[in-house]
Amino acid sequence: MELLDGLDVPLLPALLSALAISLTICYVLFFSRAGKGLPPGPRGWPVLGNLPQLGGKTHQTLHEMSKLYGPVLRLRFGSSVVVVAGSAGAAEQFLRTNDAKFSNRPPNSGGEHMAYNYQDVVFGPYGPRWRAMRKVCAVNLFSARALDDLRGFREREASLMVKSLADAAAASGAGPVVALGKAANVCTTNALSRAAVGRRVFAAAGGEGAREFKEIVLEVMEVGGVLNVGDFVPALRWLDPQGVVARMKKLHRRFDDMMNGIIAEREGGCGMAPGEDGKEKDLLGLLLGMMQEEKSLTGGEEDDKITHTDIKALVLNLFVAGTETTSTIVEWAVAELIRHPDLLQQAQEELDAVVGRARVVSEADLPRLPFFTAVIKETFRLHPSTPLSLPRMASEECFVAGYRIPKGTELLVNIWGIARDPALWPDPLEFRPSRFLAGGSHADVDLKGADFGLIPFGAGRRICAGLSWGLRMVTITAATLVHAFDWELPAGQTPDKLNMEEAFSLLLQRAMPLMVHPVRRLLPSAYEIV
Ligand code: HEM
Secondary structure, eight states: OEEEHHOOOHHHHHHHHHHHHHHHHHHHHHHHHHHHHHHOOOOOOOOBBTTGGGGGGGHHHHHHHHHHHHHHEEEETTTEEEEEEEEEEHHHHHIIIGGGGGGGGOOOHHIIIIIITTSSSSSSSSSSHHHHHHHHHHHHHISHHHHHHHHHHHHHHHHHHHHHHHHSBBBOOOOEEEHHHHHHHHHHHHHHHHHHHSSSSTTTTOOHHHHHHHHHHHHHHHHHHHOOOGGOOOHHHTTTTTSSSHHHHHHHHHHHHHHHHHHHHHHHTTTOOOOTOOOOOOOHHHHHHHHHTTTTTSSSSSSOOHHHHHHHHHHHHHHHSSSHHHHHHHHHHHHHHOOOOOHHHHHHHHHHHHOOOOSOOGGGGGGHHHHHHHHHEEEEEESSSSSOOEEEEOSSEEETTTTEEEETOOEOOOOOHHHTTTTTTTTTTSSSSGGGGGGGGTTOOOOSSTTTOOTTOGGGGGGGGTTTHHHHHHHHHHHHHHHHEEEETTTTTOOGGOOOOOEESEEEEEESSOEEEEEEOOGGGOOOOO
């Protein structure tokens, strides 16, 4: 009271008000900074966290969990904190608003043991070297000009695919059954390998080298898709309980030996690809040329010349990220059309009107195929090749939807779940290409990372580097198949009962490969491909 005695009485309420205001400001500042705290999520197991709850089809499990816990879901994989973006709004906040903070990928055994200790584009740290390597790819493979220059490879491989299927098919009626995904994979892999290293991986008479290349590419994709428990539980890393690291190391040695052989062969020549006309310059030739000229990658002072390791890591990336991703979509697209005969007929009528029946599709035809383009978009929506995208990692703390996301948190974006959100997509499980046509509900939506309801290639700084190639390759391959053949299912199967179940690894493949009888539908001259 003595203290108050000295105070001028009108001052007291003023002081109390000031105190109350200060406390309110502190409270508001504190809680707006901390938001609602960490995002919600299910309790996990000791040590393993939520890993045992993921099941075989992780994207589906996470989709269900997001419905329960909300669009920003928190999990624990071993010792790693993981958040899952399960709505377009959440994806936009991570990949647009906070993209700079999520432009690195978390460490993992694939990056370490296969991708030359993160010296590649997919796993490499965000920075000048990563940017420079992406630019090299963009300029020489994926720019509009490079894409046009390399168009011949894609069209040629699509024609060769038609020829091999036509040889298998009967002139009328059903011939032998073929695995459509495999045929598409030969096409997409060969087109890319010709552009990247000047040779076909799957050559009919390719000899030992081609066989080795093919085996390695397939196994890298398989082992890269395994969720390695040792990545999340450091105590188990040395044990390598699934044998994943041992396989990766062995595979890496094989890939490295093979690439050393290809490079040595090339360095003995002039750095040019042994293309059919002897003039084609592939990416490998260009990169080796840059290395010989000791070109700086970043234009900086430091020692940043391109090395053999950079080249090998990049070639590995292209094959792993750019072949199966592409052919899988083609297989899903044809399966959806077989399941919907009315849509297949509409697609074939459009193709016939634009291309005719005397030749196969060329890339110049593609801009005049709005319905077929919509079919491809709808396939990317329902069957995105990488349903959980590729993981990112928070390089600093940030706040998303009011939740605190600590530094080091891993981010998964459920591309698959977002594209099935009924709030965004009417009848989301229906295969309905017309939604992308003029006058449809999503006429202006594209796949290039601007519309967060549909981001099969991811978004932001680390959006798929091969988006433009992937889109073109998928469209020309699928259009060629749909135009050149009718597809009959093996005896006992009917279109309406076609099995559309998903298998899960890192890639969204069909649980049951699509087996079909191709039946020719063009004039005989269209199949005379030399
Ligand atoms: C058509 C099918 C394809 C799909 C659906 C697809 C999807 C993706 C996705 C979702 C990512 C992660 C993006 C992110 O973190 O936001 C990615 C990254 C990447 N993709 Fe693709 N991709 C496809 C084809 C290709 C092709 C044809 C190539 C190359 C020839 C390629 C090369 C890459 C590379 C190098 C990255 C890593 C980019 C980085 O980290 O900077 N992809 N892709």
